[in-house]
Amino acid sequence: MHNDAQGLESLLAEFARRDNPHLPDAALRAAMQRCVDTGLDQIPLPGSGRTLLRWQRLAAVAGIDLPLLKLYEGHTDALAILHELGFNPPGMQSDLNPPSDRSAVEAPFAKAGVWGVWAAEPPDARVVVNQRKGDQVQLDGRKAWCSGAQLLDYALLTAWANDGTPHLVAVDLKQQSVSFASEHWQAVGMASTASVDVHFERAVGFCVGDSGGYLSRPGFWQGGGGIAAAWYGAAVALANVLRRHRQDGRAEPHADAHLGAVDAALSGAAASLRECAGWIDAHPQQDASLPVQRLRAQVEMAVEQVCRHVGRALGATPFCRDPHFARLAADLPVFIRQSHAERDLAHLGQRVAASATEDWSL
Structure with missing residues (x-):
């Protein structure tokens, strides 16, 4: 675990001095990737005896830039969820994709990448599980309020089986069966987080934990x-x-x-x-x-x-x-x-x- 607060402070100071603070999407992604590459995302888990230190790290990032914090908090939350629910992400080889669809990324989730957590459930947007083989599922539908979607590699999202039971699903966002729609995002504050709608069409994911465990x-x-x-x-x-x-x-x-x-x-x-x-x-x-x-x-x-x-x-x-x-x-x-x-x-x-x-x- 990376315990050097100076490393985080150095990253934040560099990010604060970025050349174009009004269009920070590329800088946001670069800053988050640096956190992952240097272990600055490895903060104490909740309830581990150092919860206050975890919160101090989140507060420090927030004091520099809230869009960066939004990505950082989502990523570190996802890591904590994966640990708590005991999920070891497999590769993305898929038995559910038809032979013509080679969009599933073959590299494992575990490679260095940025995660997010999407759990909003407005009544007009729902992702459903249409097929399941073991923990591997096929997803269809629309997920709303997906913060930083176009800056992320992976996401944990809530989805629903046909019998109405809820599931948490890990998805690689680089699949061609995952697309983004940003036309409804008109924010001024938090603009660069781009909490867009994400569409899934026979996208491959993996269930994380038991139904309702999230x-x-x-x-x-x-x-x-x-x-x-x-x-x-x-x-x-x-x-x-x-x-x-x-x-x-x-x-x-x-x-x-x-x-x-x-x-x-x-x-x-x-x-x-x-x-x-x-x-x-x-x-x-x-x-x-x-x-x-x-x-x-x-x-x-x-x-x-x-x-x-x-x-x-x-x-x-x-x-x-x-x-x-x-x-x-x-x-x-x-x-x-x-x-x-x-x-x-x-x-x-x-x-x-x-x-x-x-x-x-x-």
């Missing part, structure tokens, strides 16, 4: 805590611009008040992240849904406070003249919508109301 495994909610760490890392980067602004010695009482509010919000979120990471490491096989739901709500509220106070304190200047700040400020409101806002809060409230043991005593 959602029932402990790592599902543990991974959700990592997303909150990424939100936090981006907010810290914005907050640091305000802190540097106030280190010039000039009297700006209103900016000081905003900085105080930012400090209070971030300090509370950091404490929640440390506490939740510790709980996960102490209970690696238990259901982490309630601690992580609380964590995500707490961090989301803190991030919203940071964005509001930093913007009001600094005015338009960093939005218009600081490229790093401007990118983060545009990307973070989109990225944090991985939270479902009041729907997530309502679910948390229902859990608390139904619990006979949860209370708020010190």
Whole structure:
């Protein structure tokens, strides 16, 4: 495992200085490939006793660039899922493809490549398993919200058997039977992640774990805590611009008040992240849904406070003249919508109301 934080920091600094920050697709892919080639993607697994270190790595990447974090988090999440479900990716030789289709990549999944995880299930887009031979399956259908699809080599995606049972499937994206449709992606924030639709037509994949295992495994909610760490890392980067602004010695009482509010919000979120990471490491096989739901709500509220106070304190200047700040400020409101806002809060409230043991005593 690569434990050298300086290596990650060097990569991030180099990426931040890229020549064309407005069209970073090639740089995104190059940065992710470098992570894979140098072992910077080998971060501690959730629940391994070093969950906080894992989250610190995610936060560090998020503080540099959220589209890069989106790829990095998806890739490292996929590696954690493959490990947790005990999947050793085979080669892509296919018994399901007809002889005329030689599109299946013969090299194994295990070669150096970038992975993603696609689990969105909107009602108008579904991938189905039409044939199965052992763990090898044939896929048809459309998968929506596939982040970074055109920058990845492999993906883990949720698919459905004809009897309605869910499966997690590993797919090599270089098959000719896999195609991409980007016409619906009109984002400004997080634009370079290109969360496009992916179409499968007799594509070959391999089932990972048992039916339903993707959602029932402990790592599902543990991974959700990592997303909150990424939100936090981006907010810290914005907050640091305000802190540097106030280190010039000039009297700006209103900016000081905003900085105080930012400090209070971030300090509370950091404490929640440390506490939740510790709980996960102490209970690696238990259901982490309630601690992580609380964590995500707490961090989301803190991030919203940071964005509001930093913007009001600094005015338009960093939005218009600081490229790093401007990118983060545009990307973070989109990225944090991985939270479902009041729907997530309502679910948390229902859990608390139904619990006979949860209370708020010190």
